[in-house]
Amino acid sequence: MNTSFRRTLKSLTAAAATAGIIAAGATAASAHVSVDPDDTAANGYSHLTFNVPNESPTAKTTKLEVTLPTDTPFTSVSVKPVEGWTAQVVTGDLPKPVTVAGATVTKAPVSVVWTADEAHQLGQNQYQSFSLSVGRLPAEGTKVTLKAAQSYTDGSVVKWDEVSAEGQPEPKHPAPSFVTTADDGAAAAGASAAPGAEAVSETKQVSTDATSVWGLVLGAAGFVLGAAALGLVLAGRRPRTAGK
Known part of the structure; x- marks a missing residue:
């Protein structure tokens, strides 16, 4: 084995030992x-x-x-x-x-x-x-x-x-x-206060308002029909005039 080869081998051995020490230290640290x-x-x-x-x-x-x-x-x-x-x-x-x-x-x-x-x-x-x-x-x-x-x-x-x-x-x-x-x-x-929540709230309000309007319309129509029906009933109960 020549001198140059022995020196190379020693260098590699030392490097390997150093790497082993560093690796061991890293392992211990982790x-x-x-x-x-x-x-x-x-x-x-x-x-x-x-x-x-x-x-x-x-x-x-x-x-x-x-x-x-x-x-x-x-x-x-x-x-x-x-x-x-x-x-x-x-x-x-x-x-x-x-x-x-x-x-x-x-x-x-x-x-x-x-x-x-x-x-x-x-x-x-x-x-x-x-x-x-x-x-x-x-x-x-x-x-x-x-x-x-x-x-x-x-x-x-x-x-x-x-x-x-x-x-x-x-x-x-x-x-x-x-x-x-x-x-x-x-x-x-x-999350409830995020952008878009206000828009959802407004949509619900519009929907609620529309429902309220339709409720009023239907309620009024029902009242008119009820009054008309009551008028017909009362008219039917009036006594007939003699000779007619």
Whole structure:
């Protein structure tokens, strides 16, 4: 093997190693615990799906704990069963009373904990999805942050609790989150005020006016016919003049 070939081989090996490190870093950066809501409309209900990858090359994921918001609490939380995992919805006192849908709330679900049995712990290159049905969602434009803690068989706990700041690089362990959008009811109200709604209203008014005119005409005709019929009846009842 000549010197030139050996140098080329070393260069290719180094490049491959660098590419592997970059790829591994990109994979680690993208393998976050994340949340995917199926609906973000304010004042509504949503199915939240948490995707949980196992990031440890040696340990298995045994537990996931998600902390629910207490400043804009969910008054309804239910869990979709996952085979081999037990789920517990923890209810607690809120830091201060909160008004939700016109009612004062002092207690609400504050966290959900999923725990795996030994046969269903997440190993290397595995992930699991966990789903919640929650409501009601807070006002439009609210960032709902759902901090999570992922426990491993080696005793380590990875906390996904760093809040992303706008315009800043994503933190190493970002907290799952989403932002609420416009209330579906508000959207419907906005649609009724859209161009064309006024024209529909005017058409209905014209139709109503025409119906009213025809009603008056028919009513008057009925009155005339009724009066004529009454006159004929009365005329028939008059006594006949003698000799006629």
